[in-house]
Amino acid sequence: MPLSAFENTLARHNLELTRGETTTLQINVGLTCDLACRHCHLEAGPARTEMMDQATTEAVVDCAGRFRFAGIDITGGAPELLPQLPWLIGRLAPLTPRLIVRTNLTALARPESAELPDLYLRHRVVIVASLPAVNAAQAESQRGGGSWETSIATLRRLNGIGYGVEGSGLELDLVANPTGAFLPTGQAQSERRFHQDLQRRYGIAFSNLYTFANVPLGRFRSWLEQSGNLEGYLRKLTESFNPCTLPGLMCRSQISVDWNGFLYDCDFNLAAGLLHGRQRQHISTLTELPQPGTSIPVGDHCYSCTAGSGFT
Secondary structure (H helix, E strand, C coil): CCCCHHHHHHHHCCCCCECCCCCEEEEECECECCCCCCCCCCCCECCCCCECCHHHHHHHHHHHHHHCCCEEEEECCCHHHCCCHHHHHHHHHHHCCCEEEEECCCHHHCHHHCCHHHHHHHHCCEEEEECCCCCHHHHHHHHCCCHHHHHHHHHHHHHHCCCCCCCCCCCEEEEECCCCCCCCCCHHHHHHHHHHHHHHHHCCCCCEEEECCCCCCHHHHHHHHHHCCHHHHHHHHHHCECHHHHHHCHHHCEEEECCCCEEECCHHHHHHCCEHHHCCCEHHHCCCCCCCCCECCCCHHHHHHHECCCCC
């Protein structure tokens, strides 16, 4: 099988992408989402029905009990749309010192999610929220009309119970992706701007901001193709390859499980169909964590995580 462009790039730098110590379990609970964001690498949305069932959530909890991960990261889709999310959080929180739940903010505002913020508070869950921009028009161009006001209202509610407020110990992190076919600005610069604008205009506080390049998979890749931006965007990613990002890549320290219970090295490899160990393995059969030095399957989407400051 011919090498991908990314593999050739690694070879030119005498590098190989291999696993380090596995410290994090990432759980993708499904593709059902209340939004259909243009940058989504999974093509999640309201029309998707893929969702983790109870048997698989129980297998995930069993795995977390066996290995006691330093961190557990729940993602989607919109995790809030998983009916058994409260049960899952209640079972996982005692098993890890750091339980993360990712949110697009609008799903947290739905009536069926009304009790989740208090549940998060009770278990001191870390909330990682997607907010593409501090400009309403830019954010809604990526996420859809009406999403901005709902996101702001949700952030205010989270601040109201202490999340993101200095000294509370309740972590509320924001994640921002560019709204077009370009790379993100520097993280430190963007974080200052987000802090200033959200505090001045809306009285909103948060803990940290992380900026990442969009991954050319799923709905974002389709948009790049339709808009004639694919070739140019891939060239930007390739030209921005930074070998110094490799040691900190998340795929080196986490194991990712999809809604059916199958294992990957990261959520992007999940979207690309690149199985952990290049073979189908269910989380219920995992008897030991991947050994350091184990090779990680890669593809050209990996340029997104190694461009500029990287995706760690």
